[in-house]
């Protein structure tokens with residue numbers, strides 16, 4: 001039997017995030033971006049772009065890509081991988097799970 | 109005794125304002141959902157617009173070739189070049205990645221527009237990212253067109269991009285040899301090889317164009333490809349210069365360092381709606397074809413736009429002349445009372 005040792009925190013309701021969009025949530029001084037993909041799966045990354053630390057909250061989600069609102073760096077939010085400059089460093093990703101109509105985020 | 113202080117506009121120059129990291133810029137009140145809606149991209153409006161543009165280039169190019177050798181050939185070349193250099197405004201928008209939803213179409217037009225404006229795309233994107241982070245911040249923004257005091261002779265020479273073309277040739281040769289000049293301040297090391305490779309490709313393509321002139325015994329290959337960078341330049345020099353000239357520097361409020369101008373549909377087509385420049389800087393993710401809507405939504409929080417190019421230059425010219433004597437002088441657009449009160 002495996003035990004889940006992660007710390008899960010309740011960050012939002014499912015309906016707080018529109019399909020193909022994201023919201024920003026904060027916990028313990030850290031900012032996270034919670035995404036809802038076109039096929040209704042949830043994902044999470046660090047809330048700030050790795051280029052100049054701008055919040056991704058006002059960025060544009062297209063398919064599985066988040067585009068930074070500042071200089072349009074693009075990341076695959078499922079893996080954090082940089083898809084185009086000016087960012088050169090991948091985004092950190094976090095696990096999320098759906099429980100009923102709530103979204104839980106794994107921190108720590 | 110007072111001395112006139114001439115600022116150092118080079119990057120990280122002596123007048124660079126202390127401005128660590130990402131500055132906080134003024135943002136007008138706008139419902140998040142509305143903004144997200146404005147940011148959504150669609151290929152359709154851009155395809156129609158770019159289809160018309162490419163169609164015009166082909167048609168005007170054909171008429172230029174057909175009439176070449178007569179006085180009409182010159183007239184058509186001028187018209188062709190003016191339409192062709194719409195690429196300067198388009199490259200800018202495409203550089204932001206906003207016109208097309210389909211990435212490869214965007215990139216195809218971006219690199220095409222970059223070449224025909226001799227503004228290599230990789231370098232341009234890095235430089236322009238800096239311009240958006242540090243818009244008209246002295247010593248940080250590499251795109252300040254109107255330093256104080258203004259360099260009037262240089263501005264006039266550059267109406268035809270004469271200075272730009274010489275500097276571009278120098279920069280391509282330097283970059284091809286591995287020297288990025290000011291670019292070393294804003295291009296990360298890992299990205300620099302792309303810029304160097306692109307400079308070499310550009311030099312190779314330019315050599316091919318020159319060779320085509322020799323082979324055909326005609327200047328047309330040059331005049332129809334990169335020649336418009338000079339021939340078609342004045343219209344765009346006049347348009348681009350209005351974006352920030354005469355306005356404040358070192359302020360984190362695009363309403364005070366950028367200018368929006370109402371223009372007719374022909375100019376807006378050629379200029380890719382960059383006349384909505386305050387709006388573009390505040391929300392660079394909004395595609396050019398949604399800027400009029402964005403303008404309508406936030407105009408009550410922004411200064412009154414200028415009504416046409418003449419109106420804008422009525423402000424700019426006397427300001428520049430005064431700055432020759434007093435470099436600290438600048439325009440300060442009146443902000444709407446409601447917007448000031450909300451700050």
Ligand code: FES
Nearest residue numbers: 049051052068073
């Ligand atoms: S801050 Fe995100 S791309 Fe520059």
